[in-house]
Amino acid sequence: MADQNWLAERFEEQRPRLRAVAYRMLGSFAEAEDAVQDAWLRVSRADTSEVDNLGAWLTTVVARLALNMLRSRTARRQEPLDHVHIPDPVVDPPEGTDPEHEALLANSVGMALLVVLESLSPAERLAFVLHDMFGVPFDEIAPIVERSPEAARQLASRARRRVQGSPVPDPDLDAQWRVVDAFLAAARAGDFEALVAVLDPDVVLRADGGVSGLSHFVRGAAAVARQATFWGRAGLGMRRALVNGAAGLVSERDGKAFAVGALTINNGRIIECDFLVDPDRVAQLDLEVLRG
Numbered sequence: 001m002a003d004q005n006w007l008a009e010r011f012e013e014q015r016p017r018l019r020a021v022a023y024r025m026l027g028s029f030a031e032a033e034d035a036v037q038d039a040w041l042r043v044s045r046a047d048t049s050e051v052d053n054l055g056a057w058l059t060t061v062v063a064r065l066a067l068n069m070l071r072s073r074t075a076r077r078q079e080p081l082d083h084v085h086i087p088d089p090v091v092d093p094p095e096g097t098d099p100e101h102e103a104l105l106a107n108s109v110g111m112a113l114l115v116v117l118e119s120l121s122p123a124e125r126l127a128f129v130l131h132d133m134f135g136v137p138f139d140e141i142a143p144i145v146e147r148s149p150e151a152a153r154q155l156a157s158r159a160r161r162r163v164q165g166s167p168v169p170d171p172d173l174d175a176q177w178r179v180v181d182a183f184l185a186a187a188r189a190g191d192f193e194a195l196v197a198v199l200d201p202d203v204v205l206r207a208d209g210g211v212s213g214l215s216h217f218v219r220g221a222a223a224v225a226r227q228a229t230f231w232g233r234a235g236l237g238m239r240r241a242l243v244n245g246a247a248g249l250v251s252e253r254d255g256k257a258f259a260v261g262a263l264t265i266n267n268g269r270i271i272e273c274d275f276l277v278d279p280d281r282v283a284q285l286d287l288e289v290l291r292g
Contacts, residue, residue: 028088
């Protein structure tokens, strides 16, 4: 059996990658950390002396655990049919991304992409994440999903078709901020026409208020603009924030974080708004870094 100190050091070297795999699989910081910690407990008791590629082996261990968690989640979730679920956002100050978040955000893991991943079956999500995001061969994915390599390839292909339709933000972050600033100014002023001007005609808004809260799914510039004017009247303070590496915002009420918004901006207009409003989950996010 491999020396425990050596194994612990190698595991810590792999931890950022393992957390990134689990986050893409689960869309939850807490569940991703649970999967990585569970992987360490299993690995520390295993005989790794014949493992040629420890990093690849650890990736498959975490992926298998995450797959089981996804399947369990799907089986037990009893949310209302109209409930909207937004994955945990990675929030940073507008000045730049925390180095610890860089692995989580590699491969342009924007909120719009994570929302699409939530709609995939557990096996499709695993095949796509491992192959398309981490380059794991299908012959290594196949035993995890208990399929043939060709069937695993088909899982990833189906997922890829869904993902290809997800909105892609403009690469120019300064251009994104200009749109966000225009959106915030219009919302604060209650300027309906100015809001419509920065929204794509087919813009989609999702707001996750939690299982017991108020969730929304709204489509169309006029409907989203009406929702934004309501936020302005509600007296919410709103400030810039990087959300999954793209321009977004955090709103506050009575000095406490109220919501985190990921805004997907393309060709100078907002094409998707994904807001986490669930008070329990917002409270769990480390948003003190935004205060200055």
